[in-house]
Amino acid sequence: MLGEQQVRLIVLDDLQHIVDRSSDRILFDASEAIKEVLIDYPVSVLCAGLADSMRVIKSNEQLSRRYMATVHIKRFNWRSVRSRRSFVRVLGAFEHTLDSYDLPELQSEEVAYRFFIATGGIMDFVSKIFLFAATIAEARRSKVIGFEIFHEAWRRAFLHSECGDAPFANDFVIGENQEEQLKRALSINLPPPRQRLRKDKAKSRLQEIGL
Structure with missing residues (x-):
């Protein structure tokens, strides 16, 4: 089928779901399937996902030899000047894309800081806020996207439940408890800690079954 459709690129998104978090086990059959596609078809495979995705590749020696770059x-x-400047440039790119709308000065430090607190610096969340904002503005037939619309877009993206701040609200104070604001922002979307069995508990359980 891949040959008949002249497929040249296969994108596997959210590859980390192949990893069984509860037992830290890699589903070897899935990695074998990826390897067989690479062997049998003249296609490129792009794997995307969280950091755990690399364990899918590394779990299979033959697949690991075939991947080109990460x-x-x-x-x-x-907190990093270089990273902050890059973040501001990203907002500038969105500003250019939405040039048909009247927007706040997205590349100003004040507005950029609000977006950082709202998203934790995660690109996917930045995109979602702009997507929801454009959708809301279109529904209202408005050519103005201000903080009120960004606030509603942020709420629809459900980020407020993670961050605890409302960075697009009128009463949001920039610079007040900045370290706490940044700490909460950088905790957005962090993976839950893995549950590891403590050695003393493992020993007691072995003793329970007489080993």
Whole structure:
């Protein structure tokens, strides 16, 4: 089928779901399937996902030899001047894309900081806010996207439940408890800690079954 459709690129998104978090086990059959596609068809395979995705590749020696390169897209960090400037440039790109709307000065430090607190510097969340904002503006037949619309877009993206701040609200104070604001923002979307069995508990359970 791949040959008949002249497929040249296969994208496997959210590859980390192949990893069984509860037992830290890799589903070897899935990695074998990826390897067989690479062997049997003249296609490229792009795997995307969280950091755990690399364990899918590394779990299979033959698949590991076939992958070419890894690109890590990390969250932006407001505390790093270089990363902060890159984040501002990203907002500038969105501003250029939405040039038919009247927007706040997205590349100003104040507005950029609000977006960072709203998203934790995660690109996917930035995109979602702009997507919802454009959708809301279109529904209202408005050519103005201000903080009120960005606030509603942020609420629809459900980020407020993770961050605890409302960075697009009128009463949001920039610079007040900044370290706490940044700490909460950088905790957005962090993976839950893995449950590891403590050695003393493991020993007691072995003793329970007489081993």
